[in-house]
Amino acid sequence: MTDERLKxxxxxxxxxxxMTDRALTENREITEDERVEMFRQQFFQSSLPDLPKIPxxxxxxxxxxxxxxxxxxxxxxxxxxxxxxxxxxxEYATLKTGDWQGFIGVNEMLAFKLxxxxxxxxxxxxxxxxxxxxxxxxxxxxxxxxxxxxxSKSRLQVGEGNLEMGQQREALFDLS
Numbered sequence: 001m002t003d004e005r006l007k008x009x010x011x012x013x014x015x016x017x018x019m020t021d022r023a024l025t026e027n028r029e030i031t032e033d034e035r036v037e038m039f040r041q042q043f044f045q046s047s048l049p050d051l052p053k054i055p056x057x058x059x060x061x062x063x064x065x066x067x068x069x070x071x072x073x074x075x076x077x078x079x080x081x082x083x084x085x086x087x088x089x090x091e092y093a094t095l096k097t098g099d100w101q102g103f104i105g106v107n108e109m110l111a112f113k114l115x116x117x118x119x120x121x122x123x124x125x126x127x128x129x130x131x132x133x134x135x136x137x138x139x140x141x142x143x144x145x146x147x148x149x150x151x152s153k154s155r156l157q158v159g160e161g162n163l164e165m166g167q168q169r170e171a172l173f174d175l176s
Contacts, residue, residue: 142158
């Protein structure tokens, strides 16, 4: 039993699919610009939507699964969950069940907001003040080692990086 509707040959009216796809298969080389775009996209988080701006607030996604950076700790630091009324049109992202029911969330991620003034203070501490304290400790240690070396009539070779840190620190505290 054969089915005449299924043709086994291309016939005169039909062309080979290989001929149609030929232009697509000939140039499969990816350009450098395309590779850069692919590289850029690999760091793009597409599973979480970008939170809209809320005037006076910094918004971010927080995870409910990190025991070292818990939601409760963030709340103590001043973070507040984003409610649907904070971002009109986001009702679709409201959690329907669980501990955070009624708040904006995607899977284990929750939308939170923090007053901009507090956010800026946290960023200053994390990205300026704390590194400056660490730099001070390094400079103090290098100076101490240098003094010990001089006292024991030894020589300590100080690298460029330590010299620059010391000079910058002196410039900061030079009040003359």
